[in-house]
Amino acid sequence: MERLRSAADLAALKARIRQQPRRRLTTLCLCDTGCRALGSVPVREALLKEFAARPELAATLRFQRTGCHGFCEAGPLLAVRPQGILYVRVKAEDVPEIVQATLKGEVVDRLLYVDPATKQPVRLERDVPFYRNQTRLVFRHCGQVDPESIEDYLALDGYEGLAKALAEMTPDQVIAEVTASGLRGRGGAGFPTGRKWQLCRASAGDTKYLICNADEGDPGAFMDRGVCEGDPHAILEGMLVGAYAIGCNHGYIYCRAEYPIAIQHLTTAIADAEALGLLGDNILGSHFSFHLKIKQGAGAFVCGEETALIASIEGRRGMPRTRPPFPAQAGLFGKPTNINNVETFACVPPIITQGASHFASMGTERSKGTKIFALAGKVKNTGLVEIPMGATLRQIVFDIGGGIPKDRQFKAAQMGGPSGGCVPAQYLDLPIDYDSLQEVGAIMGSGGLIVVDEDTCMVELARYFLDFVQSESCGKCVPCRVGTRRMLEILTRITKGQGKEGDVDLLEEIGRTVKVGSLCGLGQTAPNPVLSTIRYFRNEYEAHVRDKRCPARVCRDLVTYRIDPEKCIACGKCKKACPAEAVEGERKVKHRILQDKCVRCGACFEACPVDAVLVA
Amino acid sequence: MHPALMEVLARHGTDRSDLIPILQDAQAAIGYLPKDVMADIARHLNVPEAAVFGVASFYAQFYFEAQGKHRVRVCRGTACHVRGSAQVRRLIESKLKVKEGQTTPDLLFTYETVACVGCCALSPVMMVDDKYFGRLTPEQADAVIDDYMRQARAEEPNGTTALGR
Numbered sequence: 043m044e045r046l047r048s049a050a051d052l053a054a055l056k057a058r059i060r061q062q063p064r065r066r067l068t069t070l071c072l073c074d075t076g077c078r079a080l081g082s083v084p085v086r087e088a089l090l091k092e093f094a095a096r097p098e099l100a101a102t103l104r105f106q107r108t109g110c111h112g113f114c115e116a117g118p119l120l121a122v123r124p125q126g127i128l129y130v131r132v133k134a135e136d137v138p139e140i141v142q143a144t145l146k147g148e149v150v151d152r153l154l155y156v157d158p159a160t161k162q163p164v165r166l167e168r169d170v171p172f173y174r175n176q177t178r179l180v181f182r183h184c185g186q187v188d189p190e191s192i193e194d195y196l197a198l199d200g201y202e203g204l205a206k207a208l209a210e211m212t213p214d215q216v217i218a219e220v221t222a223s224g225l226r227g228r229g230g231a232g233f234p235t236g237r238k239w240q241l242c243r244a245s246a247g248d249t250k251y252l253i254c255n256a257d258e259g260d261p262g263a264f265m266d267r268g269v270c271e272g273d274p275h276a277i278l279e280g281m282l283v284g285a286y287a288i289g290c291n292h293g294y295i296y297c298r299a300e301y302p303i304a305i306q307h308l309t310t311a312i313a314d315a316e317a318l319g320l321l322g323d324n325i326l327g328s329h330f331s332f333h334l335k336i337k338q339g340a341g342a343f344v345c346g347e348e349t350a351l352i353a354s355i356e357g358r359r360g361m362p363r364t365r366p367p368f369p370a371q372a373g374l375f376g377k378p379t380n381i382n383n384v385e386t387f388a389c390v391p392p393i394i395t396q397g398a399s400h401f402a403s404m405g406t407e408r409s410k411g412t413k414i415f416a417l418a419g420k421v422k423n424t425g426l427v428e429i430p431m432g433a434t435l436r437q438i439v440f441d442i443g444g445g446i447p448k449d450r451q452f453k454a455a456q457m458g459g460p461s462g463g464c465v466p467a468q469y470l471d472l473p474i475d476y477d478s479l480q481e482v483g484a485i486m487g488s489g490g491l492i493v494v495d496e497d498t499c500m501v502e503l504a505r506y507f508l509d510f511v512q513s514e515s516c517g518k519c520v521p522c523r524v525g526t527r528r529m530l531e532i533l534t535r536i537t538k539g540q541g542k543e544g545d546v547d548l549l550e551e552i553g554r555t556v557k558v559g560s561l562c563g564l565g566q567t568a569p570n571p572v573l574s575t576i577r578y579f580r581n582e583y584e585a586h587v588r589d590k591r592c593p594a595r596v597c598r599d600l601v602t603y604r605i606d607p608e609k610c611i612a613c614g615k616c617k618k619a620c621p622a623e624a625v626e627g628e629r630k631v632k633h634r635i636l637q638d639k640c641v642r643c644g645a646c647f648e649a650c651p652v653d654a655v656l657v658a
Numbered sequence: 659m660h661p662a663l664m665e666v667l668a669r670h671g672t673d674r675s676d677l678i679p680i681l682q683d684a685q686a687a688i689g690y691l692p693k694d695v696m697a698d699i700a701r702h703l704n705v706p707e708a709a710v711f712g713v714a715s716f717y718a719q720f721y722f723e724a725q726g727k728h729r730v731r732v733c734r735g736t737a738c739h740v741r742g743s744a745q746v747r748r749l750i751e752s753k754l755k756v757k758e759g760q761t762t763p764d765l766l767f768t769y770e771t772v773a774c775v776g777c778c779a780l781s782p783v784m785m786v787d788d789k790y791f792g793r794l795t796p797e798q799a800d801a802v803i804d805d806y807m808r809q810a811r812a813e814e815p816n817g818t819t820a821l822g823r
Contacts, residue, residue: 079780079790114780261735261774299682299719300775302788340678341718343773357677359716375675418737418781498740506739510773516716644745 045319048327049205052196055318059197067104068144071121071185072132074107075271075303076264081133082118088134092141103144106194109272109307111185113172114425116155121167121185128167129153158422158444172423175441177404179412180388181428184272189307192314195275201320203394204282208328211394216287217243220390223398224410229255229346229383230461230487231563232409232476235390238380242370243288245378252290252332253374253381254281255351256297256304259343260459261510262490265414266384268426270297270304273388274311278321278334280387283394285332288380293332296351298339308336343514347562348373348381350516361516362562383488385414405431409475417443419492420450436470439493450495454578458487460507461567463574464500483574485567499596500579501586505533507571511564522565525556529572537597541587546576595657598642602658605646607632609654616646616655659698662687667702677703681714690721726761726768728806730754731785732799735774742795743782747771749796750784753803766810767803 046052059065072089074082089105111119116130122144129140129150136153143150154163155170164170178184187194195201207216221236242250254277258266269277281293297305312334315321323331337355344350345360352374354360373379389411393401402410409431415438418424422444429438435455439445446452454464463484465472472478476486494503512526529552532545553569560566576583585591592600605616605625610632617625617633624639625646635646635655647655666683670676680699685691691714700707714720732738732747754762754769761768775783780792784799791802 079783079792259773262737263774300772338679338682339717340682340720342716354678355675357674357713359713361716419740424737424780492737492740494740503740514773 045317046326047319049209052201052205052326056196056200059193062193062197064104065197067102068125069123070103070105070140070144071108071111071123072105073109073111073117073119073185075189076110076114076268077117077119078303080114080117080131084134085118085120085132085137088137089141092137096141099141099145103141106188108187109184109189110268110426111167112176112181112268112426112428113170113423115423116172119185123186126166126168128155128164128170130155171444172425172427172442175437176428177412177430178428179392179401179404180269180276180385180414181272181426182392183276184268187273189272189274190310192275192311192318195273199391199395200275201279203391204279204286204320205326207283207286207394208326208330213243213287213289216283216394219398220287220393221398223389223393223401224405224408225386225389225393225401226409226476227383228385228389228413228489230458230485232486235382235386238370238382239284239288241368242290242378242380245371247378249292249377250288250290251374251377251379252281252285252288252293253348253351253355253379254293254295254387255346255348255381255383256295256301256308257339257346257351258298258301258384258488259346259514260461260488260490262418262456262459262492263416263488265416265426265489267301267304268414269384269388270301271307274304274307275315276388276391277308277384278311278315280390281334282320282325282332283390284380284382284387286330290380291331291333293334294355294374295334295336296339296345296355297336299341300339305336305338312336342516343510344516344562344564347564350562351381352379359516361518362564364561385489406473406475406478408477413474413486413489415489415491417491417493419456420446420495420498421493422447431475432473434471434473435465438474438491439470443493446493446495450497453494453496453498454500456484456492456494456503456571457490458485458570459490460511461485461563461570462487462490463570464494464503464578466578483570483577485570497594497596499537499592499594500575500582501533501592502537502594502596504572504575505530505537508533508568511568515564515568519559519561519565521556521559522561522568525552525559526565526568528552529556529569533572536583536586537592538599539586539590539597541583543587545587546580546583550576601642602637603635603640603642603644603646604656604658605633605635606654606656607634609652611652611654613651615649615651619645619649660688660692660695663695663698667699672703674703674705677705677710677713678717681710681720685720690724692722724761724765726765727810728766728786729768729770730803731770731772731775733773733775733781733783733785734771735781735783738774738781738783741781745796746782746784746794746799749799750803753800766807 118132120129120132156163217239225235226232342360345354347362350360350362369379405411412428412430414428417427427442454466456464465484479486508530512530515522517523553573556569585593595601612630612632614629622639622641624636625633627633670680696710697707700710756769782794784791
């Protein structure tokens with residue numbers, strides 16, 4: 043393809059691509075990123091084989107690999123477009139049948155999603171409850187385009203925002219538009235993006251850097267991965283618009299090495315954009331030049347913090363430093379630097395093409411637009427969910443998520459990962475935005491949303507998060523390094539049944555100190571999961587400390603397994619499953635658990651066919 | 659100098675910001691970062707050896723000892739945690755007789771846990787090299803490891819399955 047020298051060149055190319063005969067074919071869109079873990083690779087191979095064996099298919103059908111469709115629970119996912127039919131849990135052997143049915147204009151009913159409420163198969167993707175209640179803005183291309191095809195992106199609204207910004211807007215107008223949209227940073231802190239850009243633009247200096255933070259490290263969050271893998275050009279376009287507005291000629295995408303598919307797709311996207319002249323010197327014939335590189339993270343959670351991330355790109359230990367100076371004044375290599383998160387950049391192109399007012403029409407007064415949540419844990423429909431700000435937790439967990447498996451009780455949602463807190467059931471109807479979450483002790487964070495039910499121990503959950511931040515603490519400042527370790531020790535002894543009177547108060551006291559005394563966001567938020575679980579579930583802590591009892595029956599040292607002789611059918615399954623030879627009895631002799639040998643692994647509980655193993 | 663390192667250094671500049679990419683590529687080529695390799699990298703960048711070792715030891719990605727042929731990574735992320743990754747971990751630890759971070763004596767497996775591999779919807783998740791295994795039970799994890807062990811035996815020149823060829 044030739045380099046594009048003007049907005050008119052781009053428009054002409056887009057028109058040519060849209061005219062391609064294959065754009066009018068029925069397309070089988072297979073999620074080939076996240077669904078790989080569920081077996082999409084054999085499905086892809088079966089599709090390629092089918093198309094190779096039947097060349098006549100090419101006249102009516104085509105196969106396209108796409109990024110994440112979001113509905114991970116039901117993967118591997120295959121959508122037939124433009125009809126919009128969605129097939130779930132597709133296997134390689136289903137492929138010939140899907141192809142044949144699609145050719146005849148029919149639907150393979152057995153592969154449709156069955157709505158658990160109506161027990162009816164749902165034919166169209168948009169009618170599946172999981173999708174019906176979403177507003178897909180950032181995700182509008184994911185599952186539609188081949189992430190490694192710039193043509194697919196251009197066939198839609200791709201790079202129109204860039205063209206519009208360069209041709210019709212001054213940098214100040216771009217910043218004004220982003221400011222008017224009300225976009226706030228999606229990485230967690232929620233700083234207004236327009237103001238951030240303005241601060242960096244106003245900094246003195248000829249060389250400025252733009253960085254995309256794709257070091258998504260919060261356990262439980264995977265939306266940035268979804269965007270990088272599924273629609274990498276949207277990130278590039280958002281960065282280009284930002285670079286133009288701020289006056290940056292060089293940029294980096296800092297992506298964690300644990301996301302190899304994301305790195306591959308971003309690498310392809312950069313090469314393709316460079317070949318077309320959408321990256322490089324004099325973009326679209328303008329005076330604006332922008333060069334973009336990928337830097338791979340090397341496995342340090344703290345590098346999601348912006349000053350640590352900058353140190354890492356510079357080739358140093360990824361440790362945060364004191365601010366000021368802020369990166370907008372002195373960042374990468376000492377130059378003014380602007381850092382935004384993946385999802386933030388992906389919001390930018392639609393703000394430019396559709397206007398700030400469209401974006402600002404969604405959301406609440408102080409939080410505009412949509413937000414992607416990574417819905418996981420004890421919920422039926424796990425996956426990536428995009429909703430307007432201000433939707434309620436109930437809408438996410440029940441309308442989209444389908445509720446809790448096995449009809450158990452919703453207990454809380456842990457929001458914002460290890461920096462966040464839990465939102466208990468009494469706030470199910472709270473409209474979710476940056477500010478409302480802060481008020482109840484959680485944070486938006488990156489958008490991780492882990493649902494926990496009555497079988498989850500809140501003390502153990504808090505201990506888990508503390509364990510995570512304690513091991514990821516870089517060790518530079520004392521409150522974080524020592525404080526998180528002391529808190530972890532206290533939590534560990536509580537979950538082992540060795541908690542002491544006063545431990546919960548001590549946890550709160552240390553937690554408050556770590557929050558105010560730590561240097562960076564990691565330490566300042568590390569105590570949140572502990573403090574918020576104490577706030578809402580203090581009784582669980584007290585049950586562990588005073589009664590040496592784990593109400594959720596999770597903490598291994600605090601539970602006992604016992605066999606109900608009334609229910610036991612003496613089948614021997616638990617005895618066989620027990621790794622510690624702690625089950626007594628044989629066939630036709632009722633079983634009994636020897637408490638001194640029991641290692642409390644729960645194997646007998648899982649093995650029993652008649653629920654005779656009791657946990658207390 | 660290690661011949662693989664020479665190739666790596668030829669691809670990179672001598673700026674301090676090249677250090678982490680060099681370490682990443684050197685490890686990819688050699689399998690881990692031996693001391694003399696880090697010393698050579700320090701000379702290439704004209705920085706103290708301590709600076710190279712300091713950076714390498716900060717990041718979880720870098721290894722200073724030979725690693726197993728297959729890397730088994732069990733996710734201990736939140737979602738995996740609440741859906742039973744601990745049982746999977748216990749199974750792997752007892753089956754391979756290793757602790758976290760260790761390599762089996764036959765250099766077949768290195769076992770690690772990771773904070774989150776980013777596919778929480780499929781929890782609990784285990785990765786072997788670049789392959790994901792989702793919604794795991796301990797029994798399934800057991801079968802996965804068995805598969806790799808069988809495959810390794812088949813590939814051995816004196817392995818039973820290779821004899822007939």
